[in-house]
Amino acid sequence: xxxxxxxxxxxxxxxxxxxxxxxxxxxxxxxxxxxxxxxxxxxxxxxxxxxxxxxxxxxxxxxxxxxxxxxxxxxxxxxxxxxxxxxxxxxxxxxxxxxxxxxxxxxxxxxxxxxxxxxxxxxxxxxxxxxxxxxxxxxxxxxxxxxxxxxxxxxxxxxxxxxxxxxxxxxxxxxxxxxxxxxxxxxxxxxxxxxxxxxxxxxxxxxxxxxxxxxxxxxxxxxxxxxxxxxxxxxxxxxxxxxxxxxxxxxxxxxxxxxxxxxxxxxxxxxxxxxxxxxxxxxxxxxxxxxxxxxxxxxxxxxxxxxxxxxxxxxxxxxxxxxxxxxxxxxxxxxxxxxxxxxxxxxxxxxxxxxxxxxxxxxxxxxxxxxxxxxxxxxxxxxxxxxxxxxxxxxxxxxxxxxxxxxxxxxxxxxxxxxxxxxxxxxxxxxxxxxxxxxxxxxxxxxxxxxxxxxxxxxxxxxxxxxxxxxxxxxxxxxxxxxxxxxxxxxxxxxxxxxxxxxxxxxxxxxxx
Ligand code: ATP
Numbered sequence: 238x239x240x241x242x243x244x245x246x247x248x249x250x251x252x253x254x255x256x257x258x259x260x261x262x263x264x265x266x267x268x269x270x271x272x273x274x275x276x277x278x279x280x281x282x283x284x285x286x287x288x289x290x291x292x293x294x295x296x297x298x299x300x301x302x303x304x305x306x307x308x309x310x311x312x313x314x315x316x317x318x319x320x321x322x323x324x325x326x327x328x329x330x331x332x333x334x335x336x337x338x339x340x341x342x343x344x345x346x347x348x349x350x351x352x353x354x355x356x357x358x359x360x361x362x363x364x365x366x367x368x369x370x371x372x373x374x375x376x377x378x379x380x381x382x383x384x385x386x387x388x389x390x391x392x393x394x395x396x397x398x399x400x401x402x403x404x405x406x407x408x409x410x411x412x413x414x415x416x417x418x419x420x421x422x423x424x425x426x427x428x429x430x431x432x433x434x435x436x437x438x439x440x441x442x443x444x445x446x447x448x449x450x451x452x453x454x455x456x457x458x459x460x461x462x463x464x465x466x467x468x469x470x471x472x473x474x475x476x477x478x479x480x481x482x483x484x485x486x487x488x489x490x491x492x493x494x495x496x497x498x499x500x501x502x503x504x505x506x507x508x509x510x511x512x513x514x515x516x517x518x519x520x521x522x523x524x525x526x527x528x529x530x531x532x533x534x535x536x537x538x539x540x541x542x543x544x545x546x547x548x549x550x551x552x553x554x555x556x557x558x559x560x561x562x563x564x565x566x567x568x569x570x571x572x573x574x575x576x577x578x579x580x581x582x583x584x585x586x587x588x589x590x591x592x593x594x595x596x597x598x599x600x601x602x603x604x605x606x607x608x609x610x611x612x613x614x615x616x617x618x619x620x621x622x623x624x625x626x627x628x629x630x631x632x633x634x635x636x637x638x639x640x641x642x643x644x645x646x647x648x649x650x651x652x653x654x655x656x657x658x659x660x661x662x663x664x665x666x667x668x669x670x671x672x673x674x675x676x677x678x679x680x681x682x683x684x685x686x687x688x689x690x691x692x693x694x695x696x697x698x699x700x701x702x703x704x705x706x707x708x709x710x711x712x713x714x715x716x717x718x719x720x721x722x723x724x725x726x727x728x729x730x731x732x733x734x735x736x737x738x739x740x741x742x743x744x745x746x747x748x749x750x
Contacts, residue, residue, distance in 0.1 A: 240563040250637070257271050257277045258271065259271060268499075271495055280620075284617060285481055287745060292479040298475065300479070303482065304459070304461075304462060304482070306452050306483060307451075308452060308457060310448060311586050312583075316460075324431055325339055325428045326429050328426040329420055331420035336417075341415050342413070346390050346394075347565055353374075356377065393409055397409065398546065398547040403427070403428040433486045434453050435451040435487055436449065436451075452485065453485060459478045460507065467593065475518065481502065481503065483502055484500075486499060503612055504613055508606065519574040523556065526572060530569075530570075532642075532748045532749060538561070540559065541559050541561075542559070543557045543558075554573075562619065569611065569619055570612075572609050573610070581603055620641065626638050630722075640719070646698055646740070648693070649740045651700070651702070653680070653686060655706070661709070662680070664704045668680075668702060668704065671733065672733060675737070675741070686703065699739070699740050702714050712728060714729055
């Protein structure tokens with residue numbers, strides 16, 4: 238399947254099986270807002286739980302909170318969001334479509350780099366084992382030409398961002414001859430800044446002062462609670478505060494399904510450290526997070542680090558973990574060393590001291606912060622797109638397979654009575670009752686057994702447990718593994734143990750040690 242087909246397939250599969258629906262679909266939907274259906278909600282919850290437990294439960298010095306979405310409006314003045322949470326926008330005069338200028342340029346650079354990669358790929362296939370990729374990349378004229386071209390645009394773009402020079406950003410678009418994908422023309426407007434925060438009114442509607450924002454990130458809820466948590470939790474530096482929750486951004490280029498949404502969920506952790514140790518912790522969190530991503534078992538080539546082109550003025554290091562989505566490598570998670578900027582800003586705007594007394598040093602200071610910030614919906618898309626496959630079997634037939642890590646699957650086992658009579662469905666219910674305290678399991682008796690297997694393969698259920706006439710005699714069942722399709726006869730009493738070892742969240746968490 239080519240990437241475009243795969244992406245279309247992901248969207249239709251997610252609707253067909255109840256993972257994701259368009260929001261308010263009966264009214265033709267709301268752009269870039271999505272609802273998670275019965276299976277999607279389970280998968281999303283499992284991903285959230287995995288993140289939460291790996292942060293909070295696996296680290297003695299990290300605790301979790303749940304702050305409100307609404308915050309005092311001054312929070313967003315202090316954080317810089319009121320004045321500077323902007324995207325550079327450009328309109329095409331012919332199609333009247335609006336784009337993010339930075340995205341147009343980044344996509345253009347990615348296309349040029351893809352040409353170089355294609356050239357390398359061709360040579361790799363041609364020369365086989367003896368191929369020296371690094372040498373080829375640094376010497377082949379066609380590859381070099383494209384790499385140099387992309388690098389030159391990147392350098393120019395970086396400078397324009399640093400100078401906040403929107404005219405130059407527009408000029409890059411013109412010089413690169415970037416066209417509107419809809420109209421195909423280069424008839425562009427000026428580049429303008431657009432604030433991404435949604436605002437609404439709290440209490441009586443008329444007064445200006447009652448304007449509140451839907452939070453555009455969860456991090457500020459952590460910063461304003463930093464001292465509350467530190468004091469009541471008696472936290473000693475270094476320590477972290479984690480949080481998951483909804484965030485809202487009035488995204489302009491709202492496309493690519495759940496990759497870029499207007500309402501989405503973030504999972505963020507702010508790690509408070511002694512000034513001067515932040516780079517050490519930044520490197521620690523880079524390693525820790527990439528290791529976490531690799532436990533999904535997608536291989537080492539699916540994730541890569543991408544250093545930020547332009548550092549925010551308060552950051553002294555920042556990178557993204559990018560994932561190879563069906564539409565190419567894109568940001569999945571950000572890791573940022575944010576200095577003491579946020580806490581100092583909140584000190585200044587609130588007039589309250591937000592210092593930490595370091596008993597070892599016998600001094601007080603405002604801690605430095607290293608943050609890890611990941612979008613739950615983007616993680617969902619990464620895991621979903623990587624797991625969904627069409628597989629050709631030995632007999633030439635095909636099956637749709639969702640090869641999710643067992644521990645994350647929405648349904649862990651389907652208990653299937655071979656026939657819908659003779660006490661077999663009741664026996665299946667008994668097994669459900671045995672497993673339901675630890676695992677989300679289902680039972681279904683309708684359709685031929687092969688059809689039921691296929692349906693469960695397509696939603697990622699790791700185990701199908703078949704109840705047959707022998708079960709009634711000796712309390713054994715057939716346990717079918719989703720990936721290998723192998724069936725083994727096991728005692729009902731063994732099921733929980735097998736599933737604990739292979740399909741529980743703790744089995745995944747253990748890989749982090
Ligand atoms: P992008 O450059 O893609 O807009 P960002 O750099 O603005 O992302 P951050 O502010 O660092 O993103 O947010 C942290 C994480 O939140 C991102 O890595 C991403 O996974 C997620 N995220 C941000 N915006 C959205 C969105 N509109 N929809 C879904 N997830 C998002």
